[in-house]
Amino acid sequence: MNELELATGLMRVRTMMRLLDFPRDRSFTSMSTLGHLERGGPRRLTELAELEGVTQPAMTQLVSRLEREELAERRPDPEDGRVVLVAITQQGRDELARRREALAKRLADAMAELPEADKAAIAAALPALDRLVTRALGGNI
Amino acid sequence: MNELELATGLMRVRTMMRLLDFPRDRSFTSMSTLGHLERGGPRRLTELAELEGVTQPAMTQLVSRLEREELAERRPDPEDGRVVLVAITQQGRDELARRREALAKRLADAMAELPEADKAAIAAALPALDRLVTRALGGNI
DNA sequence: TCGCATACATAAGCAGATGATATAAGTGTC
DNA sequence: GACACTTATATCATCTGCTTATGTATGCGA
Numbered sequence: 001m002n003e004l005e006l007a008t009g010l011m012r013v014r015t016m017m018r019l020l021d022f023p024r025d026r027s028f029t030s031m032s033t034l035g036h037l038e039r040g041g042p043r044r045l046t047e048l049a050e051l052e053g054v055t056q057p058a059m060t061q062l063v064s065r066l067e068r069e070e071l072a073e074r075r076p077d078p079e080d081g082r083v084v085l086v087a088i089t090q091q092g093r094d095e096l097a098r099r100r101e102a103l104a105k106r107l108a109d110a111m112a113e114l115p116e117a118d119k120a121a122i123a124a125a126l127p128a129l130d131r132l133v134t135r136a137l138g139g140n141i
Numbered sequence: 142m143n144e145l146e147l148a149t150g151l152m153r154v155r156t157m158m159r160l161l162d163f164p165r166d167r168s169f170t171s172m173s174t175l176g177h178l179e180r181g182g183p184r185r186l187t188e189l190a191e192l193e194g195v196t197q198p199a200m201t202q203l204v205s206r207l208e209r210e211e212l213a214e215r216r217p218d219p220e221d222g223r224v225v226l227v228a229i230t231q232q233g234r235d236e237l238a239r240r241r242e243a244l245a246k247r248l249a250d251a252m253a254e255l256p257e258a259d260k261a262a263i264a265a266a267l268p269a270l271d272r273l274v275t276r277a278l279g280g281n282i
Numbered sequence: 283t284c285g286c287a288t289a290c291a292t293a294a295g296c297a298g299a300t301g302a303t304a305t306a307a308g309t310g311t312c
Numbered sequence: 313g314a315c316a317c318t319t320a321t322a323t324c325a326t327c328t329g330c331t332t333a334t335g336t337a338t339g340c341g342a
Contacts (some may be wrong), residue, residue, distance in 0.1 A: 001260070001263070001265035003245040003246070003248065003249045004241055004242070004245050004266065005267060006245065006248055006249075006252070006263070006264075007241050007242075007244045007245035007248055008241060009159055009242035009270055009271055009296070010154060010248070011158060011162075011173075011176065011241070011244070011275045012176075012270075012271065013151060013154055013155070013158070013270055013274060014154070014155050014158040014159070014169075015173050015176070015274070015278075016153060016274040016277050017151055017154070017155040017279060018155070018169070018194070019193075019194045019277075020174075020277060020279060021152075023195070024330095027297080027299095028155075028159070028296065029298080029299090030298095032152075032156050032159075035156075044320080044321095045152070045320075045321065046319090046320065046321080050161075052160075053159070053160045053163070054270070054298090054299070054300090055299075055300060055301080056320080056321070056322090057299085057300075057302095057321090057322075057323080057324095058298070058299055058300070059321095060321065060322060060323085061297095061298070061299085061322095062298080062299095064322095065297090065298090080307080080308070080319090080320085081306085081307050081308075081320095082307045082308065082319065082320040082321070083307095083319095083320060083321085084320075084321065100145055100148050100149060100152075101145070103148045103152070104144040104145050104147065104148035105144070106277070107144065107148055107151070107273075107277070108144045108147075108148055110273055110276040110277035111238060111273060111276075113145070113276050114269065114272060114273060114276065117269070118268075118269035118272055119142070119269075119271070121265050121266045121268075121269040122142070122147070122266050122269050122270060122273065123147075123190045124149065124262050124265070124266065125262045125263050125265065125266030125270075126142065126146060126150045127257035127259075127262075128255065128260075128263050129150055129153075129154055129261040130150055130153065131255060131259055132157075132195065132248075132251055132252065132255060132259070132263065133153045133154060133156070133157040135251040135252075135254050135255065136157050136160075136161060136247070136248070136251035137156075137157060137160060139288080140193070165299095168328080168329065168330095170329080170330090171329095176324080179297080185289080185290095186289075186290065187288090187289060187290075195329090195330070195331090196330080196331065197289080197290070197291090198290090198291075198330090198331080198332085198333095199329070199330055199331075200290095201291060201292085202291095202329070203330095204332085205291095206328095206329090221288095221289085221338080221339075222289095222337080222338050222339075223288065223289040223290070223337070223338045223339065224288095224290085224338095225289075225290065238340080245286065250299095278289065283342100284341105284342090285340100285341095285342090286321105286339105286340090286341090286342105287338105287339080287340080287341100288337100288338080288339075288340095289333105289336100289338080289339095290336085290337085290338100291321080291334100291335080291336075291337100292333105292335070292336095292342100293332100293333085293334080293335095294331100294332090294333085294334105295330105295331080295332090296329105296330085296331075297329090297330080297331095297333105298327105298328090298329095298330100299326100299327080299328075299329100300325100300326080300327075300328095301324100301325095301326090301327105302323105302324085302325090303322100303323080303325105304321105304322080304323070304324095305320100305321085305322075305323090305326080306319100306320085306321085306322095307318100307319080307320080307321100307338085308317105308318080308319075308320095309316105309317080309318075309319095310315100310316090310317080310318095311314100311315085311316090312313105312314095312315090
């Protein structure tokens with residue numbers, strides 16, 4: 001496999017996911033942040049900023065928005081008074097689940113039209129892709 | 142394969158691509174638009190807006206930015222005086238190529254750490270993913 | 283040729299990002 | 313234990329890219 005083919009192909013996947021992931025009422029960064037909180041549990045604000053590749057002030061804003069909508073909450077860290085731990089709320093989990101279901105349905109519709117061999121190839125690649133993502137992002141995802 | 146697993150996995154791919162795709166000096170929509178122009182040749186402004194899932198005024202703005210940077214250009218349509226055809230320039234192609242190479246290198250670094258079986262699974266899935274994207278976006282990509 | 287539809291441009295406003303800087307809490311040194 | 317230094321988060325001013333609403337020019341059918 002050519003490196004450029006991999007890059008081009010995965011960029012097209014990115015474009016597809018962006019277009020299938022509506023409504024756009026929330027930013028992608030906010031949903032991705034919720035995803036991290038769900039996967040990895042409460043995290044420091046600064047750590048979240050690094051994970052999402054945004055600045056700390058941007059993450060402060062984002063967490064404030066999530067808090068206002070009650071999708072996440074700030075907690076003090078008992079071990080360090082300067083730290084804010086951000087955690088996902090049940091509402092946040094529900095919102096994530098709703099979005100993922102809507103997206104999964106749209107994907108399933110497109111998958112249904114594919115030949116069986118293609119479905120099998122994609123299914124077989126999912127665990128490998130997951131490991132690729134983990135490697136690419138330094139294992140902190 | 143579970144539908145939700147597919148959705149979750151591809152969302153992680155999307156997150157990875159977003160984080161690997163720096164510098165962020167140009168918006169994702171603008172690079173994606175250039176990609177469409179490269180793949181499919183000159184297109185109407187309105188058609189581009191639909192492809193990218195943005196409004197027509199947003200695409201007018203985006204094309205103006207691309208034109209200012211000489212990555213794309215406006216042309217009149219000889220058959221319809223109202224129409225603007227947008228085309229990629231050589232500079233636009235070069236910029237796309239540069240970005241893809243940088244991205245390909247980062248991906249290759251992560252791929253290098255994967256077991257051979259994973260690499261093979263991903264390589265085998267690429268054509269299938271390409272067809273999935275084409276189906277999901279209505280074949281107009 | 284009049285009226286409506288279509289294609290694009292312009293204008294005003296907002297969300298979400300940035301960099302610079304302030305505040306508050308912890309840490310180390312003497 | 314007081315000082316300077318570092319770290320974690322918040323605030324401020326600003327920018328970019330999107331939105332909706334509206335304007336303008338061209339095309340087309342009755």
